[in-house]
Amino acid sequence: MPSDKPVNKQIYRKVYILADPGFIYPFIPGTIISYFVEKGDVVKKGDKLFILEAMKMNNEVMSPIDGVVKKINFPAGKRVSKNDAIIEIE
Numbered sequence: 001m002p003s004d005k006p007v008n009k010q011i012y013r014k015v016y017i018l019a020d021p022g023f024i025y026p027f028i029p030g031t032i033i034s035y036f037v038e039k040g041d042v043v044k045k046g047d048k049l050f051i052l053e054a055m056k057m058n059n060e061v062m063s064p065i066d067g068v069v070k071k072i073n074f075p076a077g078k079r080v081s082k083n084d085a086i087i088e089i090e
Contacts, residue, residue: 021065024087030054031079032086041069049087052080065089 033051037043043063052059067089074080 022089023085025085026052026080026082028054029081032074032076034076037069039069039072
């Protein structure tokens with residue numbers, strides 16, 4: 001027989017852990033408007049890397065780690081998907 005009391009259910013979210021924080025992916029598909037860095041630049045955590053236009057908004061993407069920009073994989077003006085590694089930092 002069912003109880004009239006509400007059931008307490010806890011919802012657990014899966015923790016998002018970057019497999020390799022040196023690969024910078026867009027959080028949403030969009031177009032790269034411009035870069036703030038070039039190959040060989042030293043960046044610190046929180047530095048601006050590039051502007052991604054998505055859903056009619058310009059989003060500044062920041063570096064999650066300290067390091068050196070190893071590679072920029074797409075030119076400005078290129079449309080990218082969520083699974084594209086835009087910048088590599090080592």
